[in-house]
Amino acid sequence: MAFKVGLLGLGTVGTGTADILLNPSQRHPLLKELEIHRVGVRSLDKARTVNLPPELLTTDLESIVTDPEVDIVVEVIGGLEPARSLILQAIAHGKHVVTANKAVIARYNDEIFTAATDAGVYVLIEAAVAGGIPVIEPLKQSLCANRLQTITGIVNGTTNYILSRMQSEGSDFNAVLADAQQLGYAEADPTADVDGFDAADKIAILASLAFGGRIKLEEVHREGIRQITAADITYADKLGFVIKLLATAKRDNPTFDEALNSDQLQVRVHPTLVPKDHPLASINGVFNAVLIEGDPVGQVMFFGPGAGSGPTASAVVSDILNIAAILKVERGSAVQANGKPLLDPLLACSHQHYCTIAPIEELETRFYARVLAEDSPGVIGRLGTCFGQHNVSLESVVQIGLRDNRAEIVVITHHVREGNFRQALQEIKAVDAIADIPSTLRVL
Amino acid sequence: MAFKVGLLGLGTVGTGTADILLNPSQRHPLLKELEIHRVGVRSLDKARTVNLPPELLTTDLESIVTDPEVDIVVEVIGGLEPARSLILQAIAHGKHVVTANKAVIARYNDEIFTAATDAGVYVLIEAAVAGGIPVIEPLKQSLCANRLQTITGIVNGTTNYILSRMQSEGSDFNAVLADAQQLGYAEADPTADVDGFDAADKIAILASLAFGGRIKLEEVHREGIRQITAADITYADKLGFVIKLLATAKRDNPTFDEALNSDQLQVRVHPTLVPKDHPLASINGVFNAVLIEGDPVGQVMFFGPGAGSGPTASAVVSDILNIAAILKVERGSAVQANGKPLLDPLLACSHQHYCTIAPIEELETRFYARVLAEDSPGVIGRLGTCFGQHNVSLESVVQIGLRDNRAEIVVITHHVREGNFRQALQEIKAVDAIADIPSTLRVL
Numbered sequence: 035m036a037f038k039v040g041l042l043g044l045g046t047v048g049t050g051t052a053d054i055l056l057n058p059s060q061r062h063p064l065l066k067e068l069e070i071h072r073v074g075v076r077s078l079d080k081a082r083t084v085n086l087p088p089e090l091l092t093t094d095l096e097s098i099v100t101d102p103e104v105d106i107v108v109e110v111i112g113g114l115e116p117a118r119s120l121i122l123q124a125i126a127h128g129k130h131v132v133t134a135n136k137a138v139i140a141r142y143n144d145e146i147f148t149a150a151t152d153a154g155v156y157v158l159i160e161a162a163v164a165g166g167i168p169v170i171e172p173l174k175q176s177l178c179a180n181r182l183q184t185i186t187g188i189v190n191g192t193t194n195y196i197l198s199r200m201q202s203e204g205s206d207f208n209a210v211l212a213d214a215q216q217l218g219y220a221e222a223d224p225t226a227d228v229d230g231f232d233a234a235d236k237i238a239i240l241a242s243l244a245f246g247g248r249i250k251l252e253e254v255h256r257e258g259i260r261q262i263t264a265a266d267i268t269y270a271d272k273l274g275f276v277i278k279l280l281a282t283a284k285r286d287n288p289t290f291d292e293a294l295n296s297d298q299l300q301v302r303v304h305p306t307l308v309p310k311d312h313p314l315a316s317i318n319g320v321f322n323a324v325l326i327e328g329d330p331v332g333q334v335m336f337f338g339p340g341a342g343s344g345p346t347a348s349a350v351v352s353d354i355l356n357i358a359a360i361l362k363v364e365r366g367s368a369v370q371a372n373g374k375p376l377l378d379p380l381l382a383c384s385h386q387h388y389c390t391i392a393p394i395e396e397l398e399t400r401f402y403a404r405v406l407a408e409d410s411p412g413v414i415g416r417l418g419t420c421f422g423q424h425n426v427s428l429e430s431v432v433q434i435g436l437r438d439n440r441a442e443i444v445v446i447t448h449h450v451r452e453g454n455f456r457q458a459l460q461e462i463k464a465v466d467a468i469a470d471i472p473s474t475l476r477v478l
Numbered sequence: 479m480a481f482k483v484g485l486l487g488l489g490t491v492g493t494g495t496a497d498i499l500l501n502p503s504q505r506h507p508l509l510k511e512l513e514i515h516r517v518g519v520r521s522l523d524k525a526r527t528v529n530l531p532p533e534l535l536t537t538d539l540e541s542i543v544t545d546p547e548v549d550i551v552v553e554v555i556g557g558l559e560p561a562r563s564l565i566l567q568a569i570a571h572g573k574h575v576v577t578a579n580k581a582v583i584a585r586y587n588d589e590i591f592t593a594a595t596d597a598g599v600y601v602l603i604e605a606a607v608a609g610g611i612p613v614i615e616p617l618k619q620s621l622c623a624n625r626l627q628t629i630t631g632i633v634n635g636t637t638n639y640i641l642s643r644m645q646s647e648g649s650d651f652n653a654v655l656a657d658a659q660q661l662g663y664a665e666a667d668p669t670a671d672v673d674g675f676d677a678a679d680k681i682a683i684l685a686s687l688a689f690g691g692r693i694k695l696e697e698v699h700r701e702g703i704r705q706i707t708a709a710d711i712t713y714a715d716k717l718g719f720v721i722k723l724l725a726t727a728k729r730d731n732p733t734f735d736e737a738l739n740s741d742q743l744q745v746r747v748h749p750t751l752v753p754k755d756h757p758l759a760s761i762n763g764v765f766n767a768v769l770i771e772g773d774p775v776g777q778v779m780f781f782g783p784g785a786g787s788g789p790t791a792s793a794v795v796s797d798i799l800n801i802a803a804i805l806k807v808e809r810g811s812a813v814q815a816n817g818k819p820l821l822d823p824l825l826a827c828s829h830q831h832y833c834t835i836a837p838i839e840e841l842e843t844r845f846y847a848r849v850l851a852e853d854s855p856g857v858i859g860r861l862g863t864c865f866g867q868h869n870v871s872l873e874s875v876v877q878i879g880l881r882d883n884r885a886e887i888v889v890i891t892h893h894v895r896e897g898n899f900r901q902a903l904q905e906i907k908a909v910d911a912i913a914d915i916p917s918t919l920r921v922l
C-alpha cells in the first residue's frame with residue numbers, strides 16, 4: 035500500500051522533492067512506497083524540468099489538502115498566504131504536513147502546532163532551517179537528553195556569502211551585494227536576508243525546539259549587515275576576528291542554578307566579531323553551520339549546504355519518510371507474520387544481506403611515498419620510469435634533503451589504482467640505487 | 479506509568495547515563511517518565527560517584543535482562559562477552575536494547591539485528607560511533623532520502639590526539655603515545671586505538687547504515703598510525719597536507735550509473751594525507767568528525783566530542799528516550815482524550831507556553847566600537863573615563879590610523895552589560911572631541 039503525497043509547489047524545492055520521489059534507487063527502500071498523488075502550482079503552462087504526468091498538476095491547491103486520498107501534504111509554495119491557510123486546512127483534514135516554510139512556522143507556530151496536536155497529525159520542518167543540514171531532528175531526537183544551553187548559527191547563506199567576499203576581497207557591502215544579485219546569490223529585494231529577517235525566523239524556530247517553549251518573533255532582537263564596512267572587516271581581521279551574521283539563542287541560566295531562578299532566554303541576530311580560531315569563523319560562502327552546546331554533550335557542530343534545490347529536498351523527503359515510517363507501523367496490521375510488533379523501518383535494521391567490499395588493490399587514490407636513495411643523478415628518472423610502467427602517473431617528485439647520506443625523495447602520485455602502485459613499489463625496492471621506502475600513505 | 483531501565487554497567491558511560499536519568503530538570507519532559515530499575519556491576523563494594531539506592535545494584539546481570547518489569551536494557555559494560563549474550567538474552571525476553579558497544583555491534587550485528595527484528599524490539603546504537611555527536615540517527619532518519627556516496631570520519635579520538643600533537647610539536651609517535659598514556663588519552667594497551675581496530679568497528683557500523691547491508695569486519699582494510707614518523711608529518715606539511723587516521727566507506731559507483739552495474743563498496747581505515755583546506759584537516763585533539771556525502775544533499779559534516787562520560791551518555795539517553803517515545807504511543811490508550819491519535823512526544827510539539835525573552839539591554843557581551851575623534855592627546859583617556867563611569871571595562875583601545883584628518887580608534891570591551899555600553903556611547907557621542915562612532919558590533 036502506497037503513501038500518497040500531495041505536493042504544494044513545484045519550484046526550486048518542489049522540483050528537487052519530486053526528483054527524489056521519482057528516483058528511489060539506492061535510497062531507503064521505504065521511498066518506493068511513496069507516490070506523488072497531486073501537485074499544486076500557480077501556472078499550468080510553465081515548462082517543468084521534472085517528468086510528471088501533466089494530469090497530476092492543478093492550480094486548485096485546496097482540492098489537494100482536502101483530498102481524502104492524500105496522506106501527507108508537502109507545502110513548498112513559500113510566502114505567508116495561502117501557505118498558512120493551506121497548512122491549517124490540511125491539518126483539519128487529518129493530513130500530516132511537511133513544510134520548508136520558516137516564515138510561516140516562525141509566525142504561526144502556535145496556531146499550527148496546537149491544531150496539529152489536536153488533530154493527532156505531525157508537522158515536520160527539517161527543511162525550514164539550514165536546508166540540507168540535519169538540525170531540527172537532531173535537536174528533537176539525538177540531543178533530547180541534554181539540557182541545551184546555547185545555539186549559535188550561521189543560518190543565512192546570502193549574508194554569509196556577502197561577508198565572506200567582503201572579507202576576502204576587501205570590498206564594500208553595496209558592491210558585493212550588487213554582484214551577488216547578478217550571480218543569483220541574493221534576491222532582487224534582499225531585505226529578508228541582509229536585514230536579518232530570515233535568520234530571525236530560523237533562530238526563533240531553533241530556540242523553540244531547544245528550550246521547549248514558543249517564541250514571539252517580535253521579541254527576537256534583529257540587526258542586519260548593511261552597516262558593515264570594509265574598514266570594520268579590516269580592523270577586525272587585524273585584531274584576530276572575522277565578522278559573521280550570527281543567530282544566537284541562549285539560556286540566561288545555563289547551568290540551571292536554582293538560586294538564579296531565571297528561565298529567561300536571549301534570542302538575537304546580529305553581525306558579530308568571531309575569533310578566527312572559533313569553529314564558526316571558517317564557515318564561508320553560502321554554507322550554513324549550527325553550533326549547539328548542551329549539558330552533558332558539550333559542543334557539537336553541524337555544517338553543510340543551507341539552501342538549494344537538492345539539499346532542501348533532502349530534508350523535505352526525509353521528513354516525508356519519517357511520517358511514512360510511523361504510518362507503516364500504525365496502519366493495517368502493526369504486527370509481523372510471527373505476531374511480533376512491526377518495527378519503524380527507519381529505526382530498525384531493515385537489511386539482511388552482506389555488502390560486497392572491494393579489495394584494497396582496486397582502490398583508486400593518490401599516494402605519498404618517501405624514498406631513500408643513493409644521491410646519484412639518475413635516481414629520480416629511474417623512479418619515474420618504474421611508476422610509469424605500472425600506469426602510476428606522478429603529481430610531484432621532490433628531493434627534500436639528505437638523511438644518513440641518502441637522498442630523501444617525496445613522491446605524490448595522481449589518482450592511481452592501488453594494485454598498480456604496489457607493484458611499482460615492489461619493483462622500485464629491487465632497484466640498486468633505492469635504499470628504502472620507509473613510508474607510503476594515501477592522500478585524500 | 480514509568481518506563482523501567484535496566485542498566486548494565488556503572489563505569490564511565492553508565493555513570494554519565496545515571497546522572498542524566500536522575501537529573502531530568504530542563505531536559506525533555508519525557509525523561510521524568512524513566513526510572514532506573516536495576517543496575518548491574520562487577521563489584522558491589524566499589525565507591526560510586528552517582529547517588530543510587532544501594533539495593534538497585536546487583537552483580538547478577540542475567541536477572542536484569544530477564545526481569546519482566548524491565549522495558550529497556552542499556553548495555554554499557556563493554557567487551558565482547560558477556561555483553562553479546564546479555565544483549566541477545568534481553569532481546570529474547572522482549573526488551574528494547576540501547577548499547578554503546580561498537581565492538582559487539584560491528585562483530586555480531588547479523589545475529590543481534592536478526593534477533594531484534596524477529597522479536598519486534600529496537601536495538602539503538604547512537605553512542606557506539608562518535609560518542610556524543612549525532613550521526614547514527616541522522617543517517618537513519620534525517621538523511622534517509624539520499625543516495626549516500628561517501629562517509630569519511632575521524633572517529634578515534636586517541637589517534638587524532640596523538641597525530642595532532644605530533645603535528646604541533648614535531649615529536650615522534652612513541653614519545654607522544656607514552657605521554658598520552660600518562661594523561662589518560664590512550665589506554666595502557668593502545669592496540670585497539672593506534673592499530674585502527676576501533677575505527678574499523680565504527681566505519682563498519684556506519685557503512686552498514688549508509689549502504690543498507692551488513693559488513694564483514696574482516697573485509698575492512700585496516701592500517702594504524704604506528705609507522706607515521708615526524709619526518710612524514712613535516713614533509714606532508716610542506717606539501718600542504720596534515721596526516722589524519724581516516725575511516726572511509728564509499729560506493730564504487732557513486733552516481734548510480736546503471737551501465738557500471740557495481741554495488742561494491744570500499745571500507746577502509748588508514749592514515750591519510752588530508753589537504754589543509756579540507757574540512758577534516760582542522761579537526762584536532764580528541765574531537766571526532768564525520769563527513770557525509772549524498773545525492774542530493776551534497777556534503778554535510780558533524781563535529782564534536784567523540785567520547786567521554788557526558789557526551790557518550792547524551793547519546794545513550796537519547797536512544798532510551800527514542801524508545802520511550804515509541805512505547806508511549808504504542809502502550810495503553812494510543813489516543814488522546816479527544817479521540818485523536820497520540821503523537822510521538824519527540825516528533826510532535828509538546829509545549830504550549832511562551833518563553834520569556836530577555837531584553838537586549840540585559841545581554842552581557844564583548845563589544846567592538848570604531849570611533850572617529852579629533853587627533854588630540856586626551857581623547858583616548860576621555861573615552862576610557864566615559865566607559866569606566868558606566869562599568870564598561872576595556873580590553874583594548876587602538877588608534878588604527880587617520881581617516882579624513884580624524885583619528886580612527888578601535889575599542890574592544892570586556893564582557894559588559896549592553897545597556898551600560900549603550901549609555902556610555904550616548905555620553906561619548908556628546909563629547910566635543912568625538913566626531914562619530916560609525917560602527918559598534920558585538921564580539922563572540
Ligand SMILES: NC(=O)c1ccc[n+]([C@@H]2O[C@H](COP(=O)([O-])OP(=O)(O)OC[C@H]3O[C@@H](n4cnc5c(N)ncnc54)[C@H](OP(=O)(O)O)[C@@H]3O)[C@@H](O)[C@H]2O)c1
Pocket residue numbers: 042043044045046047048074075076077078080093095109110111112113115116134135136137161162165340341342343346
Ligand atoms: N530555495 C531554497 O533553497 C530553499 C531553502 C530552504 C527553504 N526554502 C523554502 O521553501 C519554500 C519554497 O521555496 P522555493 O525556492 O522552492 O520557491 P519557488 O521556486 O518560488 O517555487 C514556488 C512554487 O510554488 C508555486 N506557488 C507559489 N505560490 C502559489 C500559489 N499562490 N498558488 C499555487 N502555487 C503557488 C509556484 O508555482 P509556479 O511554478 O506555477 O510558479 C512554484 O511552483 C519557501 O518557503 C522557502 O522559504 C527554500
Ligand SMILES: NC(=O)c1ccc[n+]([C@@H]2O[C@H](COP(=O)([O-])OP(=O)(O)OC[C@H]3O[C@@H](n4cnc5c(N)ncnc54)[C@H](OP(=O)(O)O)[C@@H]3O)[C@@H](O)[C@H]2O)c1
Pocket residue numbers: 486487488489490491492518519520521522524537539553554555556557559560578579580581605606609784785786787790
Ligand atoms: N568511555 C567512553 O568515552 C566511551 C565512548 C563511546 C563508547 N563507549 C563504550 O561504552 C562501553 C562502556 O565503556 P566505559 O568506558 O563506561 O567502561 P568502564 O568505565 O570500564 O565501565 C564498565 C562497567 O561495566 C561493569 N562491568 C564490566 N564487566 C562486567 C561484568 N562481566 N559483569 C558485571 N559488570 C561488568 C563494570 O563494573 P564495576 O564498576 O563493578 O567494575 C563497570 O561498571 C564500552 O562498550 C565502550 O566501548 C565508551
